[in-house]
Amino acid sequence: MSGESHRPGQCQREKKLMLENAKLKNDIDDLKKQLLEKEKKRGVLAVPMPSGDNSVECSKPNLPNPL
Secondary structure, three states, rough: OOOOOOOOOOHHHHHHHHHHHHHHHHHHHHHHHHHHHHHHHHOOOOOOOOOOOOOOOOOOOOOOOOO
16 A cells, blocks of 8 residues: 555545635636726836745844943
């Protein structure tokens, strides 16, 4: 036996979730386009949208050295 076990219906559920995920990604892209169009009409400066990388990198604040 392999290390992976598939319960009945699991594959079907995974396919359904993948389709839903793809639809949501398309919806997000459409909403981003709408937002950019509305901002452009209002004269808001365009800020590049982040690519698929949603990670956030935190940096330490620059605090003065104690005396």
